[in-house]
Amino acid sequence: MRQGTIVPVDINPTRPLRRRLGGAAVALSLALVMAMAGCRRNPDMAEQPKYQPYQPSEFFADGSSARPIVEGTVSRDEHRVGTLLYTGMIDGKLADVFPFPITAADMRRGQERYNIYCSVCHGRLGDGQGMVVQRGFKQPPSYHEKRLIEAPVGHFYDVITHGYGGMYSYAARINSEDRWRIAAYIRALQLSQNAKTADVPADVLQNMRSNQK
Amino acid sequence: MPQIFHSSANTIAKASIFGVVFLVGAIAWVAGSVQRSPYVTGQGEVRDQPVPFSHEHHVRGLGIDCRYCHTSVESSSFAGLPPTQTCMTCHSQIWTNAQILEPVRQSFATGKPLRWNRVHNLPNFVYFNHSIHIAKGVGCATCHGQVDRMPLMWQHASLQMNWCLQCHRDPEKFLRPRSEVFNMNWQPPTPEHPDVAHGNATSQLELGKYLVKEYGVRKDQITNCSVCHR
Incomplete structure (x- = not known):
């Protein structure tokens, strides 16, 4: 029975169009897939023959593409070697003055830097009870002991720069100006622990009181 | 003339012409999804490191x-x-015997940087x-x-x-x-x-x-x- 039936030839003119559309869709999606794959897989673009920061290198013996600075190099920023700003000293003695005037903005910056780099051991109050000390690090002296209250401000600059006792140098992490700002903030911390209400300017005091409410 | 195709071939032909659009769409969708998936992007994947830093x-x-x-x-x-010196700022004094920190101490002693895997x-x-x-x-x-x-x-x-x-x-x-x-x-x-x-x-x-x-x-x-x- 079925063998006898004739398959009608569809003369609907939209058919070839559909077929063409289908073909176009196949081509398009193939192109799309290839294009998407291209972005990621093209090794020349995604992995260019250059060093990204801290990328390993087979060329140097220590395996690092980042090269240490040649010994004795003077930073362009630190061309004023030997000045108070960079040594913390005047005539070979630790200075008790700042190399630049400390403004409120400097003090805020000093506070911020202190809280980042110093408070982990020295504590936010400067009492030497930071979190790392509570976890077993050798306790640093409190800033509020007599020896450090009397120490010249250059001493703090010097310790941050060169380290002291169990403390490593922070010179690589904190630039000279910020070291002085931290020293200024340490001075503020020292004042804060023995301050009286009368020491606070009236307008600041009012602000503090309204904040407290 | 003998009949080559069964009459159902009409339906199949129509369906397959129409279906190819969906098939292509599906392939594109799957490819797109794979491309965006963590399998390709590495999203949410923990990278192995020489020291299991937390x-x-x-x-x-x-x-x-x-x-x-x-x-x-x-x-x-x-x-x-951080350079190894930063780790050693604290770890020269605390957890000095911890086995997991051995690569850090090695690096500090030899000056050879730790090789972290970029995340x-x-x-x-x-x-x-x-x-x-x-x-x-x-x-x-x-x-x-x-x-x-x-x-x-x-x-x-x-x-x-x-x-x-x-x-x-x-x-x-x-x-x-x-x-x-x-x-x-x-x-x-x-x-x-x-x-x-x-x-x-x-x-x-x-x-x-x-x-x-x-x-x-x-x-x-x-x-x-x-x-x-x-």
């Missing part, structure tokens, strides 16, 4: 600021990986700079997730271009005050807790609009191709 312990447990180790994040394109790796044809994002109020956690909850480091976001563009198109939805950039637990303001210091904003959108203006975020320019592909 951000959770150091950030959440000890309260160490991001910048203690990632020192150049505010001033350079690269956030900065966030952008293709080289993308220019990315950390410092400008910090300066315009993009929080660390916005891109890196709550790192203080990551015992081992993983990639929080897909790092694909459409992900970047979400924020480059609508920075208002993501910006926060500069002072809160390094805060892992910052929450956007709400009507109950408006941000008094920033235009009394009561929502992320209000705050974002204020900050876009305040920080001079140039919305008309940051979607230009050459901003990231230079």
Whole structure:
């Protein structure tokens, strides 16, 4: 029975169009897939023959593409070697003055830097009870002991720069100006622990009181 | 003439012509999904490291600021990986016998840097700079997730271009005050807790609009191709 039936030839003119559309869709999606794959897989673009920061290198013996600075190099920023700003000293003695005037903005910056780099051991109050000390690090002296209250401000600059006792140098992490700002903030911390209400300017005091409410 | 095709061939032919569109669509969809999946992007995948460093312990447990180790994040394109000396600032005195820290001590003794495996790796044809994002109020956690909850480091976001563009198109939805950039637990303001210091904003959108203006975020320019592909 079925063998006898004739398959009608569809003369609907939209058919070839559909077929063409289908073909176009196949081509398009193939192109799309290839294009998407291209972005990621093209090794020349995604992995260019250059060093990204801290990328390993087979060329140097220590395996690092980042090269240490040649010994004795003077930073362009630190061309004023030997000045108070960079040594913390005047005539070979630790200075008790700042190399630049400390403004409120400097003090805020000093506070911020202190809280980042110093408070982990020295504590936010400067009492030497930071979190790392509570976890077993050798306790640093409190800033509020007599020896450090009397120490010249250059001493703090010097310790941050060169380290002291169990403390490593922070010179690589904190630039000279910020070291002085931290020293200024340490001075503020020292004042804060023995301050009286009368020491606070009236307008600041009012602000503090309204904040407290 | 003998009949070659069964009459059902008509239906099959019609269906297959129509079906090919869906098939192609399905292939494209699957390819697209794979392309966006963590399988390709590495999103959420913990990378093996020579030392199982825990951000959770150091950030959440000890309260160490991001910048203690990632020192150049505010001033350079690269956030900065700490030199071994930074690890040894504390670990010369605490956990000195811990076996997991042996590679750190080795590195310190020999001067050979530790070889960490990069977690966030952008293709080289993308220019990315950390410092400008910090300066315009993009929080660390916005891109890196709550790192203080990551015992081992993983990639929080897909790092694909459409992900970047979400924020480059609508920075208002993501910006926060500069002072809160390094805060892992910052929450956007709400009507109950408006941000008094920033235009009394009561929502992320209000705050974002204020900050876009305040920080001079140039919305008309940051979607230009050459901003990231230079």
